[in-house]
Amino acid sequence: IAGITQAPTSQILAAGRRMTLRCTQDMRHNAMYWYRQDLGLGLRLIHYSNTAGTTGKGEVPDGYSVSRANTDDFPLTLASAVPSQTSVYFCASSEIQGSADTQYFGPGTRLTVL
Amino acid sequence: GQNIDQPTEMTATEGAIVQINCTYQTSGFNGLFWYQQHAGEAPTFLSYNVLDGLEEKGRFSSFLSRSKGYSYLLLKELQMKDSASYLCAVRDGDYKLSFGAGTTVTVRA
Numbered sequence: 001i002a003g004i005t006q007a008p009t010s011q012i013l014a015a016g017r018r019m020t021l022r023c024t025q026d027m028r029h030n031a032m033y034w035y036r037q038d039l040g041l042g043l044r045l046i047h048y049s050n051t052a053g054t055t056g057k058g059e060v061p062d063g064y065s066v067s068r069a070n071t072d073d074f075p076l077t078l079a080s081a082v083p084s085q086t087s088v089y090f091c092a093s094s095e096i097q098g099s100a101d102t103q104y105f106g107p108g109t110r111l112t113v114l
Numbered sequence: 115g116q117n118i119d120q121p122t123e124m125t126a127t128e129g130a131i132v133q134i135n136c137t138y139q140t141s142g143f144n145g146l147f148w149y150q151q152h153a154g155e156a157p158t159f160l161s162y163n164v165l166d167g168l169e170e171k172g173r174f175s176s177f178l179s180r181s182k183g184y185s186y187l188l189l190k191e192l193q194m195k196d197s198a199s200y201l202c203a204v205r206d207g208d209y210k211l212s213f214g215a216g217t218t219v220t221v222r223a
Binding site: 108 | 147155156157158159162201203205208209210211212213214215216
């Protein structure tokens, strides 16, 4: 079934640990995005990639890094997790071509940093 | 950047109509999206407006006025399954989306 998968589904992490959230899409979409969603703040863009080999910073990039080695995968790394990074993380992808370009979201990763 | 405002919560009765307003201030505008998000799930696409006017999709309609920086999502013939958060999002010229905090709609029997 086409779509976006994320792993893990949930994770509890000790502060200071390194963590990589995985995201894979099989729709051959050009663009991919990472958001965090916190109560009362909505979805905020962390990093994005318009095409394989390129990445850009979103609204809240500090403490996170990404890479886009190929079209399908877009991992998000927390180099040294802090409690303020406790959130639900959503990966999304889109064609980026055409006017009605819609972002499709993965199921999310619930991360708790203690 | 974008500044997007929408009400936090709304309650309505099954079978009724609810209108969720969204106002935005933007440094670049390339379309407005509405997403639906049920609790514990991912957002799913509902509607898209880039030109002024009304777009209708079954029980859901979305309106846009670019000059006023205003949109609304109209949900008709409300059903219990419509209880969810509704997210207004504005796309900029770089195809990035900025989201409002979301409006939680509760449908009561």
